[in-house]
Amino acid sequence: MNKQAKMAGRMTRRRFTQAAAAGLAAPALLAHPVRAQGAPLKIGLVLAKSGVQAFFGQSCERGALMAPALLAELGYKAKVELTTGDYESNVDTARIRAEKLIADGANVLIGCFDSGATSAVAQVAEQKGVPFVINVAAAPQITEQGYKFVFRNFSTALMLNQNALVLMKDLFKETGYTPKTCVLLHLNDTFGQASKSVMDKIFPSMGMPFKIVEAIAYDPTAKDLSVEVAKAKATEADLVMVISRLNDSITLVREMVKQRYEPKGIISPGSPGMYDDQFYKTLGKYSEYIITNTPWYNPNTDIAKKFRAAFEKKFPSDRFIGNVFNAGFTFEAVQIAVDAYTRAKSTDGKALAEALRSTNIAVHPMAGPPITFDAKGQNVRIASVALQNRNLEPTVVLPAEAAQMKPVFPMPGWNNRG
Amino acid sequence: MPLDLLINVTLGGILTGLVYGLMALGLSVIFGVVRIVNFAHGEMMTVAMYAAVLLFGWFKLDPLWAILPVAALLFVVGYALQAGLINPFIARPEHSQFILLVAIGTIITNGMLMAFGPDARNAQVGYAYDSFQIGPILLDKVRVYAAAASVVVATGLFAFFRYAPLGKAIRACADNHRGALVVGLDVKRLYALTFGIGAACVGAAGCLMVLLIDVTPTLGPGYTLLAFTIVIVGGLGSMAGALLGGILIGLSEALAGLLLEPSAKSMFGFALLILVLLFRPQGLMGKRT
Numbered sequence: 001m002n003k004q005a006k007m008a009g010r011m012t013r014r015r016f017t018q019a020a021a022a023g024l025a026a027p028a029l030l031a032h033p034v035r036a037q038g039a040p041l042k043i044g045l046v047l048a049k050s051g052v053q054a055f056f057g058q059s060c061e062r063g064a065l066m067a068p069a070l071l072a073e074l075g076y077k078a079k080v081e082l083t084t085g086d087y088e089s090n091v092d093t094a095r096i097r098a099e100k101l102i103a104d105g106a107n108v109l110i111g112c113f114d115s116g117a118t119s120a121v122a123q124v125a126e127q128k129g130v131p132f133v134i135n136v137a138a139a140p141q142i143t144e145q146g147y148k149f150v151f152r153n154f155s156t157a158l159m160l161n162q163n164a165l166v167l168m169k170d171l172f173k174e175t176g177y178t179p180k181t182c183v184l185l186h187l188n189d190t191f192g193q194a195s196k197s198v199m200d201k202i203f204p205s206m207g208m209p210f211k212i213v214e215a216i217a218y219d220p221t222a223k224d225l226s227v228e229v230a231k232a233k234a235t236e237a238d239l240v241m242v243i244s245r246l247n248d249s250i251t252l253v254r255e256m257v258k259q260r261y262e263p264k265g266i267i268s269p270g271s272p273g274m275y276d277d278q279f280y281k282t283l284g285k286y287s288e289y290i291i292t293n294t295p296w297y298n299p300n301t302d303i304a305k306k307f308r309a310a311f312e313k314k315f316p317s318d319r320f321i322g323n324v325f326n327a328g329f330t331f332e333a334v335q336i337a338v339d340a341y342t343r344a345k346s347t348d349g350k351a352l353a354e355a356l357r358s359t360n361i362a363v364h365p366m367a368g369p370p371i372t373f374d375a376k377g378q379n380v381r382i383a384s385v386a387l388q389n390r391n392l393e394p395t396v397v398l399p400a401e402a403a404q405m406k407p408v409f410p411m412p413g414w415n416n417r418g
Numbered sequence: 419m420p421l422d423l424l425i426n427v428t429l430g431g432i433l434t435g436l437v438y439g440l441m442a443l444g445l446s447v448i449f450g451v452v453r454i455v456n457f458a459h460g461e462m463m464t465v466a467m468y469a470a471v472l473l474f475g476w477f478k479l480d481p482l483w484a485i486l487p488v489a490a491l492l493f494v495v496g497y498a499l500q501a502g503l504i505n506p507f508i509a510r511p512e513h514s515q516f517i518l519l520v521a522i523g524t525i526i527t528n529g530m531l532m533a534f535g536p537d538a539r540n541a542q543v544g545y546a547y548d549s550f551q552i553g554p555i556l557l558d559k560v561r562v563y564a565a566a567a568s569v570v571v572a573t574g575l576f577a578f579f580r581y582a583p584l585g586k587a588i589r590a591c592a593d594n595h596r597g598a599l600v601v602g603l604d605v606k607r608l609y610a611l612t613f614g615i616g617a618a619c620v621g622a623a624g625c626l627m628v629l630l631i632d633v634t635p636t637l638g639p640g641y642t643l644l645a646f647t648i649v650i651v652g653g654l655g656s657m658a659g660a661l662l663g664g665i666l667i668g669l670s671e672a673l674a675g676l677l678l679e680p681s682a683k684s685m686f687g688f689a690l691l692i693l694v695l696l697f698r699p700q701g702l703m704g705k706r707t
Contacts, residue, residue: 219683227683246538247634260549
């Protein structure tokens with residue numbers, strides 16, 4: 001080898017210095033926000049895909065899986081990568097899944113449906129400085145902790161109950177019948193007790209035309225609710241308000257039929273169960289005319305129609321109506337994250353959090369005004385609709401702008417159901 | 419409190435208690451003879467409930483009639499379980515028996531979860547929403563039929579153990595194991611038969627229970643605990659005690675729910691259990707050892 005070639009191949013001080021400078025600069029260049037703009041937004045979904053909440057978690061995931069395509073159709077250009085961590089309906093596992101998703105590079109977390117799991121994930125997100133957009137969880141305290149990285153696009157228990165009572169007044173006005181007495185049947189677990197205590201707090205100031213003559217708590221694991229329904233029947237209340245879930249709501253209605261207790265109406269102030277497929281399948285005609293006041297999609301808007309079409313195309317064997325609540329709010333959570341990323345032009349946690357704080361999304365499938373967050377990260381403007389079971393489908397009957405049918409109230413007796 | 423409410427709830431509690439009693443009877447029979455505590459009892463009942471739901475779904479067979487095939491199925495399962503797996507554990511320490519049966523129960527539960535999923539199922543018989551009314555008394559038909567069937571099955575069982583030669587042989591094993599061996603009874607086979615009979619009993623109870631409640635795979639442990647409570651209250655090894663215990667527990671749940679707090683009604687069954695353990699540890703109809 002000649003001298004020149006040797007000189008060319010040898011490491012010189014100049015070359016070493018150049019190489020070292022390049023090596024030190026590389027990480028800074030890689031982390032530069034300009035490079036992160038083109039990168040996809042990595043969203044970690046913390047959902048229960050197994051265990052007792054499996055149905056809800058899987059339903060939520062559908063809303064996320066259909067989001068990238070529909071958001072692209074709506075004009076969002078950002079790429080999205082979704083990864084799901086199954087928390088197996090267990091709060092401790094939710095925390096572990098959230099940490100794993102963050103360790104694997106998630107820029108935003110979305111979850112969880114269950115308030116306990118959501119609280120756990122909120123703590124993790126806040127500690128790690130990764131924004132967490134809550135799709136469904138009603139426990140009020142989640143957005144009362146002073147968190148800077150937690151944003152909830154769902155009603156708190158207070159909001160759910162307030163909206164529900166206002167809708168009841170609208171229902172009485174619309175139909176011309178006002179009940180005078182009400183009996184409240186509620187679960188005796190965290191969810192039921194929280195809802196009941198909120199109801200106790202707000203009811204006196206809502207100016208309702210009926211009084212709650214008795215509140216009857218029942219064990220969520222009880223298979224026989226005959227005593228509870230017998231007590232409710234003994235009150236002779238016009239209206240039954242129910243804070244329940246699916247299996248117990250089926251048992252309650254079945255007992256009311258067997259015991260020939262015919263209240264003028266059965267209304268849920270926002271709890272799940274009475275508009276599930278299984279409820280219709282099990283109770284048939286006895287499921288009709290029961291009302292749930294709940295956040296829901298507005299079937300009359302263009303975005304909602306697109307949402308429905310996209311869902312039915314992607315999941316042809318899943319019933320849209322049985323999934324719209326969970327999938328709708330999860331879709332919106334992805335929309336919120338993508339919208340923030342588009343404005344932040346960064347996957348940096350703080351930048352995303354700042355962008356989330358100034359969210360204002362006017363076009364979204366769930367009923368209600370534009371999505372915005374207050375200083376606590378709570379969307380305080382989520383609306384509810386009155387969903388009545390009609391022809392074995394949940395049907396919006398109030399407010400008028402979202403209504404698909406007029407409400408029927410009082411409901412026909414059990415033997416007058418055809 | 420309206421009197422009709424008290425009467426309706428009391429009668430409902432008794433009717434439910436009779437079905438509970440039949441469920442616990444199987445546990446009592448097995449323990450009384452084989453001296454094995456079946457910690458998979460509730461899971462076996464859940465299997466029977468699913469069998470009844472499937473027979474109703476496929477053949478529209480009313481669970482009341484499904485008692486025969488389901489009890490026969492559970493008899494075979496119980497016999498095979500005892501003869502094949504449990505027999506070697508009879509002489510082993512109690513904790514080994516406990517672990518074995520808990521493991522069997524866990525396998526059954528998870529097997530049902532894989533086969534049927536977590537959603538509740540039921541048998542929607544034509545009279546599921548009907549009730550009998552006599553004046554102010556209103557009793558739902560499913561509860562009346564289930565209670566009546568429980569009484570029939572329990573009577574049949576009592577008659578078997580009292581009058582049938584095989585039943586007497588089984589009682590002889592229970593009363594005097596060594597004596598039974600000496601007179602040449604095939605004790606191992608009799609144990610297997612007894613386990614089969616106990617399982618058939620819980621199979622019958624499962625068919626009746628499916629008329630009252632929806633079935634999910636995870637129902638088992640709660641009903642194993644309930645069965646234990648009933649047989650301890652009634653007297654472990656006493657068949658009449660199991661029925662009495664069932665009625666007492668059914669009644670205590672109903673009345674506690676009515677007079678005190680519905681959400682805590684299951685607590686009163688345990689309160690009764692503690693009282694019995696304190697003041698009559700052999701159970702209401704059990705024999706002091």
